[in-house]
Amino acid sequence: MLYLLDLIGCAVFAVSGALAAGHAGLDLLGVMTIATITAIGGGTVRDLLMNRHPVFWMCDPRYLYLTCITGLLTVLYVRYFPSPAAALLVPDALGLALFAICGAQLAEQAGHPRIIVVLMGMLTGTAGGVVRDVLSNQVPLILRKDIYASAAIAGIVLYLLLRALRVSTLWAGAAGFVAIAALRLLAVAYGWQLPVFRLA
Amino acid sequence: MLYLLDLIGCAVFAVSGALAAGHAGLDLLGVMTIATITAIGGGTVRDLLMNRHPVFWMCDPRYLYLTCITGLLTVLYVRYFPSPAAALLVPDALGLALFAICGAQLAEQAGHPRIIVVLMGMLTGTAGGVVRDVLSNQVPLILRKDIYASAAIAGIVLYLLLRALRVSTLWAGAAGFVAIAALRLLAVAYGWQLPVFRLA
Amino acid sequence: MLYLLDLIGCAVFAVSGALAAGHAGLDLLGVMTIATITAIGGGTVRDLLMNRHPVFWMCDPRYLYLTCITGLLTVLYVRYFPSPAAALLVPDALGLALFAICGAQLAEQAGHPRIIVVLMGMLTGTAGGVVRDVLSNQVPLILRKDIYASAAIAGIVLYLLLRALRVSTLWAGAAGFVAIAALRLLAVAYGWQLPVFRLA
Structure with a gap:
């Protein structure tokens, strides 16, 4: 399950x-590469930092087949139908x-202190998207605006609170x-943003 | 051998x-750094993902001396002669x-599944160039066009086919x-490209 | 001590x-993220390459608390006072x-050859700043100009020379x-730069 x-x-992250x-105009292999990196990048960074080997997709090749095929199907789909970006918001939040x-x-x-738990959870959820944006030569979206990483942090803090209460x-x-998921979707629906820090 | x-x-990758x-207008130390990263980046990513330690250039300092000196010699060479970019296509393909x-x-x-074998080979051949392009603030060239990573994939697939036939x-x-090498050079000679996926 | x-x-690196x-106009979480990455990125790359686990900030959460709080205090400070960038040059050099x-x-x-010692020292001092610049979508500053990484290299070479003399x-x-520290500050004061290599 x-x-x-x-x-x-x-699969959802691979589509994104x-x-x-x-949008960056890559070729088909570039599409598969970016789809794969977006999908498995977060977990890979987590496994390397936590010294978990083999990295999760190394022992189970289904991940790579899935992301490559999803990337190609996305290309086919977009040729005939409108871009599914909006329809993806719900599965992306999940x-x-x-x-x-x-x-x-x-x-x-693994017994790490709580702030590390928060960080590792946030990294697993978001690092793939950061690498995707760096490779497409953009300032990573999640650093710029939107309740995204912050939704992850809030949910993990709630998780740790409940765990401290022996749930x-x-x-x-x-x-x-x-x-x-709720925070992320509400933020999209109502346009919530964190305050922005802008130096001249 | x-x-x-x-x-x-x-050395060839260090020149590139x-x-x-x-082209990015870096200083001499930046030149040595980018030359080194381009040359050893692919193998380093592979070794980290596969948990091979020490990383290959850590036990054999000749790699670093070679790439730094090659970077400096390239600067000297280009001052007096035309850029060797075209002449480099053959050694680069090799x-x-x-x-x-x-x-x-x-x-x-190491006993990894076949898709991991393909991925690790492709990474070893190309990740250095990707990091080079990210540090020069460009969308990585190999994601954008050209039969490059795809030539690597095709050759590794051929290798695995022959291995399955007990070669x-x-x-x-x-x-x-x-x-x-042949695919890469033919692709350059005839301008072969993979289809590009471009969203408006 | x-x-x-x-x-x-x-803390100083977190402020930078x-x-x-x-300057990139990120939100508050982005500020904390970039502050943290700049501060601990160099040591993290070093620990991953040298296979030192757990990575230094994983066993001591004070590092992360420090960098996040420093990032937020910087935002507050800059709202009421002029940017401390110039005042930071001395602590940054230290x-x-x-x-x-x-x-x-x-x-x-760890018994590595000398060129690896130089490289690891340089990486520890500078890789955080490189990742900061990549995430802000700029060609990394230290590759472009300024005696920065080169000051680190010169000091480490001096260190190794003295060690060879049994100091x-x-x-x-x-x-x-x-x-x-002296080289870096003199370079700032007098505008020293390494020669730049620029191809048309």
Whole structure:
């Protein structure tokens, strides 16, 4: 069940990567590459920092097949239908919530301090998108505006609070998951943003 | 013999890095840095992902001396002679072919699934150039056009096919090497490109 | 004592990261992220390459608290006072010198060849700033001009020379530290630059 959700999260992130590649005018292999990096980049950075080997997609090649094929299907789809970017907002929010809670739980199991748990969860959910933007030569979107990484942080903090109150991993995780997805979708719906810091 | 080829591959990639640094207007230390990263970046990413330690250039300092000196010699050369970019296409194709096959063989020996073997070979051959382009603030060239990473993939797939037919590592490697170099050079000569995916 | 210096170095680098984030117009979370990456990025790259686990800030969460809070205080400060960029040059030079010598000593203790010691020291002092610039979508400053990485290299070479003459780690380290800070500050004061390599 969790594994299936994980694959769905990867597929959604792969679509968002493929669309970004389309805006940058890449070739088909570039599309597959950016789709893959967006989908598995966050978990890869987490595994390298936490010294978890083999990195999660190395022992299970299905991740790579999935992201490459999803990237190609996105190219085909966009040729005949309007871009699915708006329709993707809901699955993207679910993917973010899932990856963030999974990453946080892995760091918690490894016995890391709480701020590391928060950071690892946030990284797992967002680092793939950051690499996608760096490769497309843009200031990463999530650093610029939008409640995105902040939704992940808020949900993980809620998860840790519930865990400190002895709520089980499962229920605390579910609560954190819902909080992240809800925050993210409300932020999109109402245009919430964090204050911006701008130097002349 | 292989070691010598490896050093030659590094030197060629270092020249291409130094030329990119010249186009970005970097200082001499920046030239050495970009030359080095271009030459050893692919192998470093591969070693980190595969948890191979020490990273290959850490136990053999000759790699770093070679890339730094090559970078400086490139600066000197370009002051008096026309840029060697065109003359570099052949050694660059050989370097790509060599690095890709070596990386693939390392992943194969470590017992990874085939798609990981393809990915590691492609990464070893191309990641250095990607980092070079990111540091020069450009959308990485190989994601944008040109049969480059795709030549590496095609050659590694041929290598794996031959291996599945019980051809020895040596001969399968040689065939893959020739295929990559030939594809790359034919692609340059005839202007072959992969289809581009462009969203408005 | 060294630990205190290390924290001060991190704080100074965090301020420089927060100012860069302000110029790129990021939100508050982006400010904390860039401040943190600038402060701990160099040491993280060093630890990953040298296979030192856990990465230094993973076992001591004070680093992350420090960099996040410093980033936020910078935002507050700049709202009421002129930007402290010029006032930061001295602590920044001290931070660079400290990080470079610490990184070099770690690589020396691990028994690496000398060119690796130089590279690890330089990376520890400068890689955070490079990632900061890549994320703000700029060609990294230290590759473009300024005696910065070169000051680090010169100081580490002095350190290694003294060590070869059997000077103790403490005194050789102190000499290297002073050399880096002095070179960096003199370079700023007199506008010294390395020759630039520019291709048409």
